[in-house]
Amino acid sequence: MANSVPLPILDTQLERATTTVTAPSPQSSSFIIDSKNKTYKFQYSNIYFLRLSALRDFVQETAVKRWTGLPGKPSFVSRVLEVEPSKLCYIIGTVYMDMPLKPNVMEDIARDHSIPAPPPPPYYYSTEDQVMMEDESGRIQLVGERLKSERLVTGLIIGALGMETPDGKFEVADICYAGLAPQSSTTIKEESEDRMEIDNPSSEDLPTDEWIGVVSGLNIGAPSPTDGQIQLLVEYLAGEGGGTDDQLSASRISRLIIAGNSMAPMLVAGKGDVDAEGDKKSRKFGYDGTTFSSHPVVTLSGHLLDVGRVMPIHILPGETDPSGTILPQQPFPRAMFGPVSSFSSFTCETNPTYLNLSSDSLSFTRTLLVHSGQSLNDMFKYLPSPPHTRLSIAESTLKWRHIAPTAPDTLWCHPYFTADPFILKETPDIYIVGGQKRFMTKLVEDEGKDDGLRKRCRLVLVPDFSETGILVLVNLRSLRVKTVRFRGENMTGSLADGDHVDVMESSSSEPIPLVEPESSMPHSSNSSKL
Structure with a gap:
């Protein structure tokens, strides 16, 4: 050189x-x-029950430390469908995000397969999203301004403090997790x-x-x-x-x-x-x-x-x-x-x-x-x-x-x-x-x-x-x-x-940017040429 x-x-x-x-x-x-686990005969729903069973006690422990002593003396309701209207309480369950842009296996099965499938969306969130919480008893919709500041995705185990509204939804005042x-x-x-x-x-x-x-x-x-x-x-x-x-x-x-x-x-x-x-490629067995x-x-x-x-x-x-x-x-x-x-x-x-x-x-x-x-x-x-x-x-x-x-x-x-x-x-x-x-x-x-x-x-x-x-x-x-x-x-x-x-x-x-760029480089302090 x-x-x-x-x-x-x-x-x-x-x-x-x-x-x-x-x-x-x-x-x-x-x-x-x-x-023992190398089989596909089990339903995926079992994973959610295992997850809830494993993390429920840790979330409840955090909830007790966080919300005990609050005005109104919130009580713990063990099943999400047993909450009482206008009574302050907290519930624990699995988050499910109902998102119209999220891939849906039933829609994929029902679509016309003679037409190429549309490309997957780059993101799932939209203004029409709904947040649900479910456990062994059923599912309840979570609402409230508090949800907008939280990072919620499907499959989380959370505790939610609030009360049931007249239309059967759960107004959330605070949220807690299992912690480290x-x-x-x-x-x-x-x-x-x-x-x-x-x-x-x-x-x-x-x-x-x-x-x-x-x-x-x-x-x-x-x-x-x-x-x-x-x-x-x-x-x-x-x-x-x-x-x-x-x-x-x-x-x-x-x-x-x-x-x-x-x-x-x-x-x-x-x-x-x-x-x-421009010549067609030869194929064997397709x-x-x-x-x-x-x-x-x-x-x-x-x-x-x-x-x-x-x-x-x-x-x-x-x-x-x-x-x-x-x-x-x-x-x-x-x-x-x-x-x-x-x-x-x-x-x-x-x-x-x-x-x-x-x-x-x-x-x-x-x-x-x-x-x-x-x-x-x-x-x-x-x-x-x-x-x-x-x-x-x-x-x-x-x-x-x-x-x-x-x-x-x-x-x-x-x-x-x-x-x-x-x-x-x-x-x-x-x-x-x-x-x-x-x-x-x-x-x-x-x-x-x-x-x-x-x-x-x-x-x-x-x-x-x-x-x-x-x-x-x-x-x-x-x-x-x-x-x-x-x-x-x-x-x-x-x-x-x-x-x-x-x-x-x-x-x-380094300072963390508020917006995730598609492609960016971290700043560097020292350099040396080879």
Whole structure:
């Protein structure tokens, strides 16, 4: 390359930071569909009853603390159809959003299938929406100005304070949720100076800190390739690119998490499609074999092999990946990734998944909850923006104690019969959501305290790498977050003369916009050219 500058060489050999995967907490749900649950003979309605039964007591506990002592002495009515007119009370049940724009399976069955189905709406909310609450006894409509300020989606378990109106509706004065779930005792007992590091933006990271790298949306095989961008990411993680500071920073990354959408969706040609010359494509059994290409899998496997030689990898399936579409998505078959599948440090995870990590420098274990973003993207369609953002909705899922309440209404999921695995039985230390439009993060804290320390969770939204070139790094000790961005003038392959790539770091304290943009970038503070 013309006018190239030699990279500095470190005097000492860098050692890769290490972390260890520990046994999952008894409170962590397993998303593996075992032989007992691998059946579709059960009705989906059972999930709602399981959810209500599991969360009702926690919501009632919050309601008692919140509304005891109010004027009027509200009483608890255990069944929504037993409320008395004009009597202040509170009820607990499952929210159902009656939305005209929401997909309806009965309408889909009844429509004329000779006509192509209309495209799905980009959002479900409208001025004609109605909010219902239901339990084992029946359903009642919720009304009132209080509802306009709440984030409500189908499948939530809530408590509603109010009274029945003469026309049989329930006028809501206040709403409560289950609140943050308990947090692991190994985390609660962490030292106080580590907690202070989280709240002090001027504090520096320690050279012994372990970091976790998270990336999502590689979209290998997309029409607009980002091969050069991904190659820079691989070289950075392996410590082969950048200057001395970049190599030192990369050496502290102990493992990589790939949160879904590693491969772009395959475009299957329709019947009677023609090629570029106008000739009709040959087909066998109604399928055009030329539309399939193994290139994305082969390319991804090569990158995984390069990274897998230097650090452990956890890969989750996503919406666009060749995997089952219903949640929880099951792990990829290891064999599809070639040589890297022989590494014990390479793990194919479910989506969602829990990870428990520890290290020599940590006196406690960190619990990570990771998913590829389908549930958050679906909930975002229920709510207008502004005032709601993806970050605020993700924060609410912690307080709802449920990460996918819209399943199975508008989000496909497995018809569980014995338990709802999407219920949060414990608050994770780090909650990572992939497949988002932009990088966003927040430290969520509980108003209450456990053993003198508040429950805390670092919430991280990871954007598509193919759109932003962003790698997110999370400090396991302090829960601080930074991003590294890879970009250049020509990102479709090897760098040409005159091209440059910026590796940029940004703090986690960016202001959150009121409106969710379709495509935006987080601001960055420091940059260095490779």
